[in-house]
Amino acid sequence: MPSPKSPRSLLPALLRAAARARKRAYAPYSGFQVGAAVLADGRVYAAGNVENSAYPLSICAERNAVAMAIAAGARRIDAAAIVGGAKRPAAPCGGCRQVLAEFSAPDTPLVYATPHGHSVTTTVGALLPSSFGPGDLMEAAAESTGRKTGPPGMARSAARVRGTRSSGRRG
Numbered sequence: 001m002p003s004p005k006s007p008r009s010l011l012p013a014l015l016r017a018a019a020r021a022r023k024r025a026y027a028p029y030s031g032f033q034v035g036a037a038v039l040a041d042g043r044v045y046a047a048g049n050v051e052n053s054a055y056p057l058s059i060c061a062e063r064n065a066v067a068m069a070i071a072a073g074a075r076r077i078d079a080a081a082i083v084g085g086a087k088r089p090a091a092p093c094g095g096c097r098q099v100l101a102e103f104s105a106p107d108t109p110l111v112y113a114t115p116h117g118h119s120v121t122t123t124v125g126a127l128l129p130s131s132f133g134p135g136d137l138m139e140a141a142a143e144s145t146g147r148k149t150g151p152p153g154m155a156r157s158a159a160r161v162r163g164t165r166s167s168g169r170r171g
């Protein structure tokens with residue numbers, strides 16, 4: 001469902017949604033509250049980080065927001081915003097970069113900001129260059145089984161990955 005506005009123009013609205021979600025974050029152990037919002041199918045999905053007394057089970061805000069979008073039926077993230085950090089805006093961790101890349105294009109806009117408004121605007125591809133993605137699995141499956149198709153949405157990602165690789169580390 002196309003949005004009348006470009007995803008990049010919606011980054012300020014996404015930041016506001018992320019800031020609201022940050023206030024609902026469950027971070028009693030670290031005290032490090034983060035909010036994230038993603039745009040998918042013209043809708044905004046926002047969540048905070050959710051910690052657990054068994055520390056490794058804690059989940060970042062970005063992954064919670066992506067999971068909400070996917071659970072609602074979306075398969076593509078068109079923009080993302082994260083609010084967290086103190087003097088320096090908290091960039092997404094490596095794991096969340098991988099999860100965002102699964103459902104985004106390299107040029108998908110992303111902004112991360114402090115609660116006080118100091119922000120960095122970038123793209124998913126800039127945060128995770130030469131990434132492993134669905135296309136890698138699809139190519140491997142096609143080689144080993146002759147299967148030509150993967151899960152929904154994979155074909156698009158595969159073409160994207162091949163394009164990136166041909167001008168990337170294989171070049």
Ligand SMILES: [Zn+2]
Pocket residue numbers: 060061062063092093094095096097
């Ligand atoms: Zn993370």
